[in-house]
Amino acid sequence: MRSKAALVGLVALLVVWPWVAPRYFVFLASLVLVNAVVAIGLNLLSGFTNQLSFGHAGFLAIGAYAAALITLHAPAVPVVVTLALAGLVTAVVGLAFGVPCLRLSGLYLAMATLAFGFVIVEAILNLDALTRGADGLSVPVARLGAWPLASDTARYYLALAVTAVLVAAAINLTRSRVGRAFLAIRESEIAAQASGVPVALYKTLAFGLSAFYTGVAGGLFAFLVGFLSPDAFDVFLSVDFVVMIILGGLGSVPGSIAGAAVVTVLNDGLAAFQNYRPLIFGAILIACMLFMPGGITGAVRALARRLTASSGGRSCASSSAA
Amino acid sequence: MTTAALIHVVVSGLATGSIYALMALSLVIVYNATRTLNFAQGEMLMVSTFVAWSAQRLLGLPLLAALVVAVLAAALLALVFERLVIRRAIGATHWDVLILTLGLSLMLRAGAGIIWSHDEFPFPSFFSNRPIAFGPVRLAPASLGIIGASLVLMLALAALFRWTRLGRAMRAVAQNQRAARLMGISVERVYAGAWVLAAVVGAIAGVLVAPVIFLSSKMGLVVINGFTAAVLGGFGSMPGAVIGGMLLGVLENLAPLYLPSGIRYSVPFLVLIAILLVRPAGLLGRVERRKV
Numbered sequence: 062m063r064s065k066a067a068l069v070g071l072v073a074l075l076v077v078w079p080w081v082a083p084r085y086f087v088f089l090a091s092l093v094l095v096n097a098v099v100a101i102g103l104n105l106l107s108g109f110t111n112q113l114s115f116g117h118a119g120f121l122a123i124g125a126y127a128a129a130l131i132t133l134h135a136p137a138v139p140v141v142v143t144l145a146l147a148g149l150v151t152a153v154v155g156l157a158f159g160v161p162c163l164r165l166s167g168l169y170l171a172m173a174t175l176a177f178g179f180v181i182v183e184a185i186l187n188l189d190a191l192t193r194g195a196d197g198l199s200v201p202v203a204r205l206g207a208w209p210l211a212s213d214t215a216r217y218y219l220a221l222a223v224t225a226v227l228v229a230a231a232i233n234l235t236r237s238r239v240g241r242a243f244l245a246i247r248e249s250e251i252a253a254q255a256s257g258v259p260v261a262l263y264k265t266l267a268f269g270l271s272a273f274y275t276g277v278a279g280g281l282f283a284f285l286v287g288f289l290s291p292d293a294f295d296v297f298l299s300v301d302f303v304v305m306i307i308l309g310g311l312g313s314v315p316g317s318i319a320g321a322a323v324v325t326v327l328n329d330g331l332a333a334f335q336n337y338r339p340l341i342f343g344a345i346l347i348a349c350m351l352f353m354p355g356g357i358t359g360a361v362r363a364l365a366r367r368l369t370a371s372s373g374g375r376s377c378a379s380s381s382a383a
Numbered sequence: 384m385t386t387a388a389l390i391h392v393v394v395s396g397l398a399t400g401s402i403y404a405l406m407a408l409s410l411v412i413v414y415n416a417t418r419t420l421n422f423a424q425g426e427m428l429m430v431s432t433f434v435a436w437s438a439q440r441l442l443g444l445p446l447l448a449a450l451v452v453a454v455l456a457a458a459l460l461a462l463v464f465e466r467l468v469i470r471r472a473i474g475a476t477h478w479d480v481l482i483l484t485l486g487l488s489l490m491l492r493a494g495a496g497i498i499w500s501h502d503e504f505p506f507p508s509f510f511s512n513r514p515i516a517f518g519p520v521r522l523a524p525a526s527l528g529i530i531g532a533s534l535v536l537m538l539a540l541a542a543l544f545r546w547t548r549l550g551r552a553m554r555a556v557a558q559n560q561r562a563a564r565l566m567g568i569s570v571e572r573v574y575a576g577a578w579v580l581a582a583v584v585g586a587i588a589g590v591l592v593a594p595v596i597f598l599s600s601k602m603g604l605v606v607i608n609g610f611t612a613a614v615l616g617g618f619g620s621m622p623g624a625v626i627g628g629m630l631l632g633v634l635e636n637l638a639p640l641y642l643p644s645g646i647r648y649s650v651p652f653l654v655l656i657a658i659l660l661v662r663p664a665g666l667l668g669r670v671e672r673r674k675v
Contacts, residue, residue: 113478161660167477168420169618172610173659176652179607183649300485307482336501340493346486350479351471 075221079214087213088285093325094220095281100305100317101231102274107303108311109235109243110267113167116174118298119181120272124151124279125289126185126192129200132284140203140210140284144223147280148273155272156265163261178299185291197290200283210284220281227274231314234270243267247312297339301328304342307349310358319357387519392636398526398595400632401533405588406609407616407624408540409581415557415619416577417469419480423488425606427582429599430491431457432589433499436506436598446507446590453586461582465575488603495600508594529591536587537625540580544621549576557619611655617665626666 079087099121107113128147131138138146158177165173185192192198203210203219210216234240242263245253254260283289301324309320324342331338353360406424413421421427435453438444444452468483510528514521544550555563556573564570589602596602612631616623635650646653658665 111478113481164663165659168481169614169659169663171481172607172614173656175607176611176655179652180649180656183646183652187643187646300489303482303485336493336496338493339489340497343486343489343491343493346482346489347468350483350486351468354479 079217084213087217089326089329091213091217091220091281091285092329093322094217094224095278095285096302096305096321096325097318098224098227098278098281099275099302100309100321101227101314102271102278103302104306104309104311104313104317105231105234105243105274106267106271108306108313108317109240109247110264111247112162112264112267113171113303114174114271115171115296115299115303116176116178116181117271117275117302118294118296119174119178120151120155120275121279121282121298122181122185122289122291122294123154124148124276125283125294126198126279127151127276128280129198129283129289130191132201132203133198136201136204140205140219141223143203144277144280147283148277151276151279152269152273155276156269159268159272160265162268163264175296175299178294178296182291182294185294192289192291195291197288199288200286203284216285220285223277223281227277228314228318231274235314239263239266244312301342304346306356308345308356310356313356313358316356316358323357387521390520391522392640393633394522394530395526396633396636397629398523398529398632399635400612400629401530402588402592402605402628403608403612403631404625404628405533405536405584405591406605407613407628408537408621409585409588410606410609410613411619411621411624412540412553412581412584413577414613416553416573417480419477420484420610421578421581422481422484422606423464423491423603424484424581424585424609425603426488426491426495427457427460427603428585428589428605429602430460430495431582431586432506432593432598432602433495435586435590436504436593437499439507446509450587450590453590454583457582457586458579461578462575465578469574469578470571488606492600492603499600501600503597503599506590506593506598509591510594525595529595532591533588536584540584540621543580549573553577607655608651611651611658614655614663614665615658617667620665620667623665623667 075090078090082090099117102120103114103117124147127150128143131143131146132140162170162173186194188194189196203216205219210219235243242253242258245256245258246260246263250260286293305320305324306317307320308323309318310316327341328338331341349356355362406428409424409428410420413419413424431453434456435449438452439446439449464487468487469480508525508528509532510524512523512525514523515527544554552563552568552573553576555566555568556570560570563573592605593602608631609628612628613624614627615631616625616627631651631654634654638646638650
């Protein structure tokens, strides 16, 4: 009951946020939403099917540039369609890259995705006829029918609506047959295969889905910042995404959102201390792996268990559900 | 293009390749002993090279002494991190260790930036930069020196693995950790030994390459080329790492002659993706069978 009330409160806060918060924090909240979508996408791949990716900044770039180019060349397309197309384009690239990567696991996949991220940035730099290369590309204002989304508030609501749909879809998905198949693959590919889970199909699906989420987030990102340049999508952004899901908790949708929120706000708060930022993020990664392997999600669960146990609840659950 | 010019390009490719090979060897040494990838290997190289620079600049030590200081610093860093972090996560999956070392690499890079700034610094070389002429072919002593020094280091490593107690223990652990432990080998000591050895190789590679590419906090990215080299040769194989490194260095130097210039920086990544897709086991590697 209490958690339901908290959820309602959170949703209410998100809806009224542009009226209570200063303008800059509206922008920051939109950025949190965009990063949350990427983190969910990455978590579907890494947390659920155990395929680590260091290349999600590349997928984000593809989505962002796709959305920007669609809006530039076909301004009449409504923003929702643009975002869906950006997601689809990215998903196609993701599948084209992911299918051959099925042969790779663990370290090899991580390094291949890392290389993928670099190649995408180089490709954007070199395709300057299309992307304007290192000069950067300014993104036109998104339109929803006749209504231009020109203000921070309008873009915030766009991001909020899209994120809400994608979060609901992800939560449903993880509770479905597909989600259970993903988790089975994470626990043991061989056991999953032996139980009749078509491993290759689901791993490919995870790749496509992850790329789709990241592509949509890329589109939102493009409209949000209004200017794209290839150096914004470097490997350190990919690492930030990894930090989000490790901190939030692998295999958890709410965890992805929490991780994205913490990392985005930290990033912003540390803007004046650029040099110390990676130092802190590195420390977060190491601390999480050593002391909080389940991330925020795991810590919250453990805390909740301890609370119910001390109030006379089912204390035996604490030992079994680790 | 003349043959002489081609030889020049290939030799400088081999010089770059020697560094990749040393980086690849570092990765393989840790991987064989611990079955994990040290993502921070490149940043450890970078930090130890900066230490050498400081020793040379601030303390006025000769370059050779600075190299010794760098090697000691690298060994200490590896020992401390292995002791404080990796040892605590023994039994962790390669995933976890990858994340741990990723955290370390972020911290080392940021730390280097705070201490030494993110600028590029010139680094003194052991070798002069006046080219030596062999008939019509003119070669840079720096290239030859890097190749020569790397080859000596590789031979030393080969000897260490073949004839010393630590080397034999490391090979035993690489083959079968449980059997090695039953034979009385301290697996923990082998872990620490592998980390230290890899860091030392990295420190030497860093001091060798810094005069050519400048000393900067970005140097650590060489770990990606090292990984590519190791994969190219077959991850886990030491001769493979050397061959892969040399091949990658030459490829990278030849590519801009035949391909659009913008592609140069993508070469290692394209090679990595291509190798992983076509022959994930690399040139000399064997496909590993996993047991459930």
